[in-house]
Amino acid sequence: MAHEYDLVILGGGTGGYVAAIRASQLGLKTAIVEKGKLGGTCLHKGCIPSKALLRSAEVYTTTKRGEDFGVMTSDVTLNFGKVQERKSRIITQLHKGVQHLMKQGKVDVYEGIGRILGPSIFSPMPGTISVEMNNGSENEMLIPKNVIIATGSRPRTLPGLEIDGEYVMTSDEALEMESLPNSIIIVGGGVIGIEWASMLSDFGVEVTVIEYADRIIPTEDHEISKEMQRLLKKKGIKVVMSAKVLPETLVKAEGVTIAAEVKGEAKEFKAEKLLVSVGRQANTEGIGLDNTDIQIEKGFIVTNEFFQTKESHIYAIGDCIGGLQLAHVASHEGIIAVEHIVDQKPAPLDYRLVSRCIYSNPEVSSVGITETEAIEKGHKVKVGKFSFRAIGKALVFGESDGFVKIIADEETEDLLGVHMIGPHVTDMISEAGLAMVLDAVPWEIAHTIHPHPTLSEAIGEAALAVDGKAIHG
Secondary structure (H helix, E strand, O other): OEEEEEEEEEOOEHHHHHHHHHHHHOOOOEEEEEOOOOEHHHHHOOHHHHHHHHHHHHHHHHHHOHHHHOOOOOOOOOOHHHHHHHHHHHHHHHHHHHHHHHHHOOOEEEEEEEEEOOOOOOOOOOOOEEEEEOOOOOOEEEEEEEEEEOOOEEEOOOOOOOOOOOOEEOHHHHOOOOOOOOEEEEEOOOHHHHHHHHHHHHOOOEEEEEOOOOOOOOOOOHHHHHHHHHHHHHHOOEEEOOEEEEEEEEEEOOOEEEEEEEOOEEEEEEEOEEEEOOOEEEOOOOOOHHHOOOOEEOOEEOOOOOOEOOOOOEEEOHHHHOOOOOHHHHHHHHHHHHHHHOOOOOOOOOHHHOOEEEOOOOEEEEEEOOHHHHHHOOOOEEEEEEEHHHOHHHHHHOOOOOEEEEEEEOOOOOEEEEEEEEOOHHHOHHHHHHHHHOOOOHHHHHOOOOOOOOOOHHHHHHHHHOOOOOOOO
16 A cells, blocks of 8 residues: 655654654654664663663662762672663653654654665655565555655674674673673773673673774773773773784684784683674665665765755665764754755754763763864864862762863864763763853853852863863862
């Protein structure tokens, strides 16, 4: 059966369903095609489940430290089955919420695999969507005026490190573990790898991180990377950098053994399990792109600043176009695409203003460019740093490691970047993000009165420190 729509969205993840809601608000007859569950990777295999586990790990470690707070605890045990049950309850609740939003917005949801057809009896242009329904019923034909591809991504792996779910895993399989291993090797010290390293260590797992680059979380400011390395070592996590994993050496027998080339020599590592965390690849196969003129570069769909592909009525957003593969980025890309469809003339997304977060313990957050990037771009920089050790609320929390770092242009006073590592900094970064949007200077941040005692006082002090005027440092 054929159905006509103003907009059909391939993929009901964060970017897709947010785009659908905005389209509904603007009066577009809209449908989503989703082969799995609404909410996509973020809700079911990424952001939400991993953060639920991280929170349980945080509570577990805090409880074991109860005596530090005058709360006498003994024989604290972890019930990982209950941890997983809590994670599942949170996912279920949020999934129901997304389903409700689709009904509220009168967005039709087709459960199945959508493929773009070329010119046909339905349309002289590519874009008709054939939906292979999950329930085995006859294919549905959707005839849209516009299409948004929001098919997301999946974990990458390395040739020779085939995923078996038992010994070798990606984050997808790790999220479904029924019990914790005694030890684990994590290949990759980027955002996801460090979150898992922190979480599993806090759960009591012996963790080794092997990173190819010369520092972990290499996209963050160099001082943030250095501090994270120090604090992971303090936890007992072994971090090996400038190491090239040798997949051909993998042996699976009562655990895993694998070698890595470190400083020109092969070094062997052993653990119960191995987690591959080397980035994500776009889901662009099997959706009919070969029936269009849409371009692919390095595995990602090519778009313009309004997320139009070479087929001007077909847009693409989120992880499948590369760039910052973040749920909040996909959401905003979706909104811009929809508003462009209805000719609202949205402003292009300025990725420089996107806040980035790592939900490890300690947390990391940042917005703007790093000190190294600023210097490479020709800025004469001045930097203000302030440690959480001088912040009363951090001492009250018992979490005083870390700092806030603010980078500004010495000549123009422009705010170039804000970088934080420490307690709850993912909840603090939006102040810096707003400052960037408003083109604020450190003086304006410094003269924003930060309540006492709060962790956010570190932002105000770091802003003062840019000009050597910090009060408590």
